[in-house]
Amino acid sequence: MSRQVDDPLALIPTIDIDDDDVDVPDLDGPDEDDDEEELISKPRAHKMAQATKGKALDFNDQFQFFLDDPDERRMLKGKDNSDDYLKSRGELSNIDERIAELRNRRKKKPKSPSEVEEEKPSTDHLEDESYEMELEQEPVADKMKTKESKKKKSLKNKQQDEFFEDSPAFSPDQVFSEMKISRPLLKALSAMGLHSPTPIQAATVPIALAGRDVCACAVTGSGKTIAFSLPILERLLYKPHQTAPCTRVLVLAPTRELCVQIHQVFRQLTQFAHNITACLSTGGLDLKSQEAALRLQPDVVIATPGRLIDHIHNSPTFTLQNIEILVLDEADRMLDEYYFEQMKEVINNCSRTRQTMLFSATMTDQIKDLIQVSLNRPIRLFIDDNQSVAPYLRQEFIRVREHREGDREAIVAALLTRTFHDRVIVFAQTKKQCHRMHVMLGLLGIKIGELHGDLNQTQRLDTLRRFKNEEIDILIATDLAARGLDIDNVKTVINFILPNTLKHYIHRVGRTARAGKTGRSISLVGENERHLLKDILKTCKVPAKMRIIPQEIIQIFRNKLEELEPDIEEVLKMEYGDKMLKSCETQIDRAERQLKQAKASITAPEREWFQTRNERMKEQDKLRLDTHSNKKKKFSKEEREEIQKTKSTPKTADDRVKFEMQKVSQFQSRHPTEMKTKKRSRDASSFKTDLTLDKKQRRSKSAGAPPPTKKSKR
Ligand SMILES: Nc1ncnc2c1ncn2[C@@H]1O[C@H](COP(=O)(O)OP(=O)(O)OP(=O)(O)O)[C@@H](O)[C@H]1O
Numbered sequence: 001m002s003r004q005v006d007d008p009l010a011l012i013p014t015i016d017i018d019d020d021d022v023d024v025p026d027l028d029g030p031d032e033d034d035d036e037e038e039l040i041s042k043p044r045a046h047k048m049a050q051a052t053k054g055k056a057l058d059f060n061d062q063f064q065f066f067l068d069d070p071d072e073r074r075m076l077k078g079k080d081n082s083d084d085y086l087k088s089r090g091e092l093s094n095i096d097e098r099i100a101e102l103r104n105r106r107k108k109k110p111k112s113p114s115e116v117e118e119e120k121p122s123t124d125h126l127e128d129e130s131y132e133m134e135l136e137q138e139p140v141a142d143k144m145k146t147k148e149s150k151k152k153k154s155l156k157n158k159q160q161d162e163f164f165e166d167s168p169a170f171s172p173d174q175v176f177s178e179m180k181i182s183r184p185l186l187k188a189l190s191a192m193g194l195h196s197p198t199p200i201q202a203a204t205v206p207i208a209l210a211g212r213d214v215c216a217c218a219v220t221g222s223g224k225t226i227a228f229s230l231p232i233l234e235r236l237l238y239k240p241h242q243t244a245p246c247t248r249v250l251v252l253a254p255t256r257e258l259c260v261q262i263h264q265v266f267r268q269l270t271q272f273a274h275n276i277t278a279c280l281s282t283g284g285l286d287l288k289s290q291e292a293a294l295r296l297q298p299d300v301v302i303a304t305p306g307r308l309i310d311h312i313h314n315s316p317t318f319t320l321q322n323i324e325i326l327v328l329d330e331a332d333r334m335l336d337e338y339y340f341e342q343m344k345e346v347i348n349n350c351s352r353t354r355q356t357m358l359f360s361a362t363m364t365d366q367i368k369d370l371i372q373v374s375l376n377r378p379i380r381l382f383i384d385d386n387q388s389v390a391p392y393l394r395q396e397f398i399r400v401r402e403h404r405e406g407d408r409e410a411i412v413a414a415l416l417t418r419t420f421h422d423r424v425i426v427f428a429q430t431k432k433q434c435h436r437m438h439v440m441l442g443l444l445g446i447k448i449g450e451l452h453g454d455l456n457q458t459q460r461l462d463t464l465r466r467f468k469n470e471e472i473d474i475l476i477a478t479d480l481a482a483r484g485l486d487i488d489n490v491k492t493v494i495n496f497i498l499p500n501t502l503k504h505y506i507h508r509v510g511r512t513a514r515a516g517k518t519g520r521s522i523s524l525v526g527e528n529e530r531h532l533l534k535d536i537l538k539t540c541k542v543p544a545k546m547r548i549i550p551q552e553i554i555q556i557f558r559n560k561l562e563e564l565e566p567d568i569e570e571v572l573k574m575e576y577g578d579k580m581l582k583s584c585e586t587q588i589d590r591a592e593r594q595l596k597q598a599k600a601s602i603t604a605p606e607r608e609w610f611q612t613r614n615e616r617m618k619e620q621d622k623l624r625l626d627t628h629s630n631k632k633k634k635f636s637k638e639e640r641e642e643i644q645k646t647k648s649t650p651k652t653a654d655d656r657v658k659f660e661m662q663k664v665s666q667f668q669s670r671h672p673t674e675m676k677t678k679k680r681s682r683d684a685s686s687f688k689t690d691l692t693l694d695k696k697q698r699r700s701k702s703a704g705a706p707p708p709t710k711k712s713k714r
Pocket residue numbers: 058059060063064065194195196197198201218219220221222223224225226360361483484485486510514515
């Protein structure tokens with residue numbers, strides 16, 4: 001391993017990423033393509049484990065996060081959050097029971113030739129060269145372009161260098177006991193089966209302990225959570241609060257699932273340090289019990305931005321004024337989408353003397369703006385370049401030919417029934433497609449669960465729990481599951497469609513090959529996605545593979561899925577009926593509650609929010625990918641009939657893929673070249689001004705401004 005501390009522009013290569021140096025296990029074995037289906041079967045998996053044995057000494061294969069935390073389950077209080085309640089309402093099991101019923105009905109029929117064929121083992125074919133050829137075919141002009149952009153980049157890097165400081169050298173062969181960490185934490189690490197720090201941990205802990213701001217970037221699954229948790233806990237242990245208890249640490253993360261996971265790591269690390277308290281504050285969990293927990297002034301709060309802002313404005317005793325350490329985990333994702341304004345609000349509410357640590361597996365330009373304004377002389381810890389996938393990830397691609405886009409569902413069905421039977425995450429672009437594939441693959445007899453934003457929090461956590469506990473083999477998810485989730489032993493990630501950007505791709509495939517383990521990603525690539533494929537291939541350190549599934553197999557699965565279509569429709573229709581019924585019941589419940597409150601003349605105080613209703617709706621409209629708006633549009637009779645007609649015509653496999661593609665391209669046109677648009681940089685600079693103003697200035701700014709808009713009623 002080499003270190004480049006004297007070159008301030010360079011990344012700190014704690015993991016050497018040159019092809020020559022990386023000890024990548026030979027996942028391919030002998031180049032016998034016909035044996036490919038064995039790769040995931042048990043004997044081969046064992047072989048893979050053997051092959052990597054001893055090559056990833058930084059990681060402990062045995063370590064696991066706690067899966068069923070009683071405290072988190074307690075948080076899921078109230079009827080919305082009780083498993084039993086949902087089961088009694090049939091919400092958790094209904095869909096799977098219906099699928100099972102329809103399968104039983106089908107089983108009674110004799111097997112069709114397609115079913116016989118479907119059960120035959122895979123004869124997929126793997127090729128190396130095709131994509132290499134593709135790279136060779138790149139026009140010279142492209143290469144020139146790359147050189148040019150490198151030049152620009154180095155200029156920009158120069159400017160950034162004046163801002164960043166470099167990390168002091170650290171020993172890559174350290175063990176935790178050699179670091180300045182207190183006994184209770186060392187004991188906890190040892191109980192978790194962790195003995196030596198990963199490179200990002202070895203680099204971060206001493207710097208963070210010295211109180212410096214940190215900007216860290218390391219590949220997915222490299223142990224970033226413990227990298228920031230350890231110094232935080234050490235500081236809390238070493239420097240207990242002087243006066244009354246108060247919240248001293250805030251960890252912000254983009255998804256509720258990720259917060260739950262970080263909370264679990266804190267609980268594990270504090271198992272021998274009972275005086276440190278950590279509390280979750282995320283949407284979807286019971287508001288009242290969270291308020292009660294926050295009133296106790298926990299040392300650490302782990303939160304998603306939205307719910308935290310709610311507490312800042314509506315929980316009287318809760319304040320961020322005493323925050324000593326702020327962690328922004330998966331910071332780039334939080335700046336995307338709906339979190340932009342909310343991040344501003346949270347950071348502005350934190351004490352200005354805080355230490356800030358920013359972590360991400362990928363860096364964007366927008367995040368660099370955030371770093372400039374919210375971090376103070378940060379130390380830059382870039383363990384890998386910011387476009388790396390995990391070192392032991394094997395990347396495969398399946399070409400979807402032009403005019404054959406409708407094959408995608410059949411291809412995924414073929415992969416899951418013939419080759420990749422368990423520990424697989426399939427990513428789709430939309431919630432609708434996720435749900436449809438749950439039904440479709442369930443009807444094929446696959447034990448599957450879905451994870452996306454249309455589910456309530458209990459359902460989301462329950463699906464995750466079932467997948468972690470291996471009660472289901474396949475998880476089908478949107479990008480909600482792409483960030484930060486650490487699920488043990490995910491063998492394969494399948495992209496039904498390539499995601500919006502390279503960054504999204506890196507995070508998706510980062511759900512496998514974690515903590516020094518091996519893993520595989522398989523992405524379906526159509527003609528429209530070739531530009532992103534090229535970008536991916538440029539970043540490949542290990543040659544990518546092209547998987548070819550024989551067209552006759554795909555056709556068999558297409559026929560099979562067409563046969564299943566009436567059953568899929570039936571399940572979806574039944575569900576729609578249930579949904580309508582449930583929505584009526586909810587409305588009745590709400591009306592009854594309002595009536596009761598009116599009678600008792602109790603009106604619950606309205607909750608405050610930092611934006612007015614109008615501002616919020618405007619922001620949501622701006623961020624929406626489709627043309628649908630919050631404002632109710634009045635349609636003419638003809639328009640209504642037309643909408644009804646398109647809604648009722650059954651969609652074909654091609655239509656569905658087109659819809660998915662449309663979503664991807666809507667995102668890309670909204671974020672051309674990953675948020676480098678003028679509009680976005682304007683947004684970022686406004687962020688800059690807002691953040692550099694101190695509280696007094698902000699108050700006088702809003703006093704001088706036209707009518708104050710912030711702090712509206714929610
Ligand atoms: N020092 C260590 N030794 C062995 N295993 C470790 C160590 N630190 C963390 N791990 C393991 O690494 C896995 C990934 O950790 P973590 O989720 O923090 O990664 P991450 O870098 O945050 O990933 P992502 O970018 O996807 O969020 C955890 O399951 C944990 O088991």
